[in-house]
Amino acid sequence: xxxxxxxxxxxxxxxxxxxxxxxxxxxxxxxxxxxxxxxxxxxxxxxxxxxxxxxxxxxxxxxxxxxxxxxxxxxxxxxxxxxxxxxxxxxxxxxxxxxxxxxxxxxxxxxxxxxxxxxxxxxxxxxxxxxxxxxxxxxxxxxxxxxxxxxxxxxxxxxxxxxxxxxxxxxxxxxxxx
Amino acid sequence: xxxxxxxxxxxxxxxxxxxxxxxxxxxxxxxxxxxxxxxxxxxxxxxxxxxxxxxxxxxxxxxxxxxxxxxxxxxxxxxxxxxxxxxxxxxxxxxxxxxxxxxxxxxxxxxxxxxxxxxxxxxxxxxxxxxxxxxxxxxxxxxxxxxxxxxxxxxxxxxxxxxxxxxxxxxxxxxxxxxxxxxxxxxxx
Numbered sequence: 624x625x626x627x628x629x630x631x632x633x634x635x636x637x638x639x640x641x642x643x644x645x646x647x648x649x650x651x652x653x654x655x656x657x658x659x660x661x662x663x664x665x666x667x668x669x670x671x672x673x674x675x676x677x678x679x680x681x682x683x684x685x686x687x688x689x690x691x692x693x694x695x696x697x698x699x700x701x702x703x704x705x706x707x708x709x710x711x712x713x714x715x716x717x718x719x720x721x722x723x724x725x726x727x728x729x730x731x732x733x734x735x736x737x738x739x740x741x742x743x744x745x746x747x748x749x750x751x752x753x754x755x756x757x758x759x760x761x762x763x764x765x766x767x768x769x770x771x772x773x774x775x776x777x778x779x780x781x782x783x784x785x786x787x788x789x790x791x792x793x794x795x796x797x798x799x800x801x
Numbered sequence: 802x803x804x805x806x807x808x809x810x811x812x813x814x815x816x817x818x819x820x821x822x823x824x825x826x827x828x829x830x831x832x833x834x835x836x837x838x839x840x841x842x843x844x845x846x847x848x849x850x851x852x853x854x855x856x857x858x859x860x861x862x863x864x865x866x867x868x869x870x871x872x873x874x875x876x877x878x879x880x881x882x883x884x885x886x887x888x889x890x891x892x893x894x895x896x897x898x899x900x901x902x903x904x905x906x907x908x909x910x911x912x913x914x915x916x917x918x919x920x921x922x923x924x925x926x927x928x929x930x931x932x933x934x935x936x937x938x939x940x941x942x943x944x945x946x947x948x949x950x951x952x953x954x955x956x957x958x959x960x961x962x963x964x965x966x967x968x969x970x971x972x973x974x975x976x977x978x979x980x981x982x983x984x985x986x987x988x989x990x
Contacts, residue, residue, distance in 0.1 A: 662972055733888065737882070
């Protein structure tokens with residue numbers, strides 16, 4: 624089943640979830656690593672290039688995922704979930720989407736602050752919208768960094784929640800995404 | 802009549818003993834620039850500038866050795882025509898511009914070298930460190946401007962070692978010195 628039902632996530636939602644999870648962790652790791660690269664490192668130019676290219680892919684996946692979520696039946700929470708768990712899960716999911724949107728936006732605003740376009744895998748370019756504020760690259764850069772830390776913190780909470788359902792509550796919350 | 806003469810005499814002698822003229826650097830009209838260049842890998846020059854600064858100088862062509870100049874530079878205004886690079890230059894890898902957002906130059910000794918040449922010695926505070934530097938300067942010209950003001954302009958050059966100011970040398974062995982090129986025009990106050 625490609626589409627979601629009220630009881631289960633469809634295969635497309637599952638693929639999107641795990642694919643984006645892998646991309647997010649990779650981008651976070653590469654991001655941390657690349658900003659401290661030595662000027663003479665062979666990755667000095669290529670790592671940011673791939674980070675930006677994959678970031679644009681992530682942004683496209685995010686947009687597609689939100690659209691896909693909206694046109695699919697809503698998967699309802701398990702009846703065994705406590706009310707506070709339902710609220711906490713809902714808030715976490717919404718925040719995860721918001722943080723992702725803000726992180727890709729702030730990343731875009733760093734690289735395009737001087738009217739330069741973002742090259743995606745030497746394949747096509749995302750044009751710049753120009754600078755909106757003074758020293759935009761610095762402000763956007765601070766946001767990009769701290770939002771990314773926040774996202775990973777939230778992801779850790781998300782994972783702990785999933786593991787709690789799997790091993791403590793022993794319900795099928797995690798299994799529905801596998 | 803006597804009284805008038807006396808007043809005139811007093812006024813003219815006052816004018817004669819007045820200090821050298823004070824000039825304000827024309828950053829409003831951007832007739833001044835603080836440019837730099839540094840070698841890229843030893844293969845070419847990378848140039849850039851600081852867009853925001855302010856300062857004043859006093860200068861009298863008859864008493865050049867009494868001249869003074871002081872300038873404050875906003876280090877966050879560094880501009881090398883590449884946003885990602887500027888962000889990096891402002892970071893802790895180079896200028897730490899959030900911590901040391903102002904660089905300051907105050908002259909301590911200005912010497913007339915003749916032929917419109919001047920040697921400007923002063924203290925430069927950059928990246929939290931103060932060092933004495935020497936700027937080889939040249940007077941370009943002075944005189945009335947077409948809009949009722951009076952202007953004087955200079956240019957100067959100096960070389961700064963990154964190490965002297967505690968700025969990490971991260972750009973390779975050929976890129977440890979920054980060449981500063983300064984052009985200032987002042988409006989008489």
